[in-house]
Amino acid sequence: xxxxxxxxxxxxxxxxxxxxxxxxxxxxxxxxxxxxxxxxxxxxxxxxxxxxxxxxxxxxxxxxxxxxxxxxxxxxxxxxxxxxxxxxxxxxxxxxxxxxxxxxxxxxxxxxxxxxxxxxxxxxxxxxxxxxxxxxxxxxxxxxxxxxxxxxxxxxxxxxxxxxxxxxxxxxxxxxxxxxxxxxxxxxxxxxxxxxxxxxxxxxxxxxxxxxxxxxxxxxxxxxxxxxxxxxxxxxxxxxxxxxxxxxxxxxxxxxxxxxxxxxxxxxxxxxxxxxxxxxxxxxxxxxxxxxxxxxxxxxxxxxxxxxxxxxx
Amino acid sequence: xxxxxxxxxxxxxxxxxxxxxxxxxxxxxxxxxxxxxxxxxxxxxxxxxxxxxxxxxxxxxxxxxxxxxxxxxxxxxxxxxxxxxxxxxxxxxxxxxxxxxxxxxxxxxxxxxxxxxxxxxxxxxxxxxxxxxxxxxxxxxxxxxxxxxxxxxxxxxxxxxxxxxxxxxxxxxxxxxxxxxxxxxxxxxxxxxxxxxxxxxxxxxxxxxxxxxxxxxxxxxxxxxxxxxxxxxxxxxxxxxxxxxxxxxxx
Numbered sequence: 001x002x003x004x005x006x007x008x009x010x011x012x013x014x015x016x017x018x019x020x021x022x023x024x025x026x027x028x029x030x031x032x033x034x035x036x037x038x039x040x041x042x043x044x045x046x047x048x049x050x051x052x053x054x055x056x057x058x059x060x061x062x063x064x065x066x067x068x069x070x071x072x073x074x075x076x077x078x079x080x081x082x083x084x085x086x087x088x089x090x091x092x093x094x095x096x097x098x099x100x101x102x103x104x105x106x107x108x109x110x111x112x113x114x115x116x117x118x119x120x121x122x123x124x125x126x127x128x129x130x131x132x133x134x135x136x137x138x139x140x141x142x143x144x145x146x147x148x149x150x151x152x153x154x155x156x157x158x159x160x161x162x163x164x165x166x167x168x169x170x171x172x173x174x175x176x177x178x179x180x181x182x183x184x185x186x187x188x189x190x191x192x193x194x195x196x197x198x199x200x201x202x203x204x205x206x207x208x209x210x211x212x213x214x215x216x217x218x219x220x221x222x223x224x225x226x227x228x229x230x231x232x233x234x235x236x237x238x239x240x241x242x243x244x245x246x247x248x249x250x251x252x253x254x255x256x257x258x259x260x261x262x263x264x265x266x267x268x269x270x271x272x273x274x275x276x277x278x279x280x281x282x283x284x285x286x287x288x289x290x291x292x293x294x295x296x297x298x299x300x301x302x303x304x305x306x307x308x309x310x311x312x313x
Numbered sequence: 314x315x316x317x318x319x320x321x322x323x324x325x326x327x328x329x330x331x332x333x334x335x336x337x338x339x340x341x342x343x344x345x346x347x348x349x350x351x352x353x354x355x356x357x358x359x360x361x362x363x364x365x366x367x368x369x370x371x372x373x374x375x376x377x378x379x380x381x382x383x384x385x386x387x388x389x390x391x392x393x394x395x396x397x398x399x400x401x402x403x404x405x406x407x408x409x410x411x412x413x414x415x416x417x418x419x420x421x422x423x424x425x426x427x428x429x430x431x432x433x434x435x436x437x438x439x440x441x442x443x444x445x446x447x448x449x450x451x452x453x454x455x456x457x458x459x460x461x462x463x464x465x466x467x468x469x470x471x472x473x474x475x476x477x478x479x480x481x482x483x484x485x486x487x488x489x490x491x492x493x494x495x496x497x498x499x500x501x502x503x504x505x506x507x508x509x510x511x512x513x514x515x516x517x518x519x520x521x522x523x524x525x526x527x528x529x530x531x532x533x534x535x536x537x538x539x540x541x542x543x544x545x546x547x548x549x550x551x552x553x554x555x556x557x558x559x560x561x562x563x564x
Binding site: 053057090092094107 | 330384
């Protein structure tokens with residue numbers, strides 16, 4: 001659905017140096033998946049998205065979007081995609097119906113058909129009861145749903161969503177995830193950017209992690225996490241028992257801390273009973289034990305040396 | 314065909330939004346009405362004409378041109394608000410014609426300008442202004458072309474500077490000399506020779522002369538076709554330039 005080779009873009013400001021926002025990326029997004037672009041703010045996610053949506057011209061590289069060549073046929077790309085910007089895009093004084101009808105008609109849909117479509121998507125996004133109210137009166141979550149409804153009114157095969165849940169409360173976010181999954185289940189390919197680890201993990205079928213204009217890792221969230229070798233079992237102890245426990249557990253790769261040990265294991269669920277048996281046999285009292293599975297943040301940490309949670313601050 | 318349809322869609326939407334707050338059209342007429350009521354009475358003695366009607370014949374056309382220039386030049390502010398709301402970007406990812414994005418907006422500005430001009434003309438009729446309908450319609454055409462030009466320019470500049478803080482001083486700097494060098498407030502026949510020579514180069518001074526000739530009932534005067542031709546050419550150039558700004562990919 002999306003294929004890019006060596007796509008790049010740099011910005012030159014009048015003062016200061018040229019910034020390489022996107023440094024030649026290769027992407028392959030399959031039809032019918034939710035593909036996520038994960039990375040901290042300023043990683044180049046939005047720039048990439050805006051290039052793919054024909055809003056800015058790449059400096060170099062090739063891209064095929066929904067079967068149309070990005071550089072030779074941007075008009076054709078526009079007809080086939082939907083794009084929802086981060087900041088939203090409605091006139092305060094318009095109503096949702098007016099916005100949707102206009103948007104559909106800009107894609108060449110007849111007036112009657114545009115009204116029918118507007119009614120349909122308002123219904124699908126549970127916005128019917130607000131349909132005739134001005135956009136300025138909507139809550140953040142409602143406004144976001146109107147934005148997405150605007151992005152799909154012409155029934156594109158591919159939808160770009162830039163940070164679709166930024167600024168939403170947890171309930172609206174969960175609701176939005178449901179909407180995005182529904183679109184995927186209806187056969188649409190959805191390309192989102194996000195700086196939320198949980199969102200990339202829970203929502204996306206596949207992700208690419210982006211940092212400083214480069215893709216540092218790609219794959220399903222599960223495969224990326226598996227690529228971080230093994231899991232960590234954290235054993236909490238009273239300080240006086242730490243060295244004794246370390247001796248007992250010498251067969252494991254262990255880091256000692258003041259009141260705990262961190263054991264690197266391949267399969268935590270299999271290792272924990274063994275650890276408990278060894279400690280029990282040596283009469284080392286245990287304060288606590290927990291299994292830590294690698295998160296996407298550990299993936300980011302391994303690839304970039306920084307934590308995404310810290311970078312996002 | 315698609316271009317005409319696109320332009321109509323943008324125009325229709327813009328008109329709908331404008332009519333939702335029609336008070337802005339009235340706010341636009343406020344300044345010229347003030348001139349009409351508080352400045353024009355000084356003109357009969359100042360211009361040394363015998364009747365109020367003659368004074369208005371000279372003053373009203375100038376004021377209408379001023380309204381078209383200023384009204385147009387400040388339309389860019391609305392566009393900056395739309396840029397900020399993201400609606401321009403939303404339009405740019407649709408296959409809509411870029412020229413239509415511009416033309417739909419400038420046509421709305423032309424319609425609102427002509428509506429304002431009608432209000433002012435009607436008010437001036439109360440003050441004994443008399444003008445032939447045919448001439449008046451030609452004068453409105455002149456005003457429409459001026460508004461088309463200035464609002465297109467304003468949109469193009471707004472797309473470049475992208476901030477109200479930069480647009481306001483820029484437009485004022487342009488508008489003030491243009492206004493003073495076009496003989497809008499007083500005809501340039503009173504000006505010293507060097508000032509008249511400078512004003513020759515101001516297209517709006519030709520437009521003002523043409524509009525005055527029309528209000529005078531002098532349809533055959535060369536100022537009429539000269540003014541119309543100059544404003545038409547400049548309006549086309551401004552629209553072409555601004556439409557290119559719309560199409561240009563910017564960040």
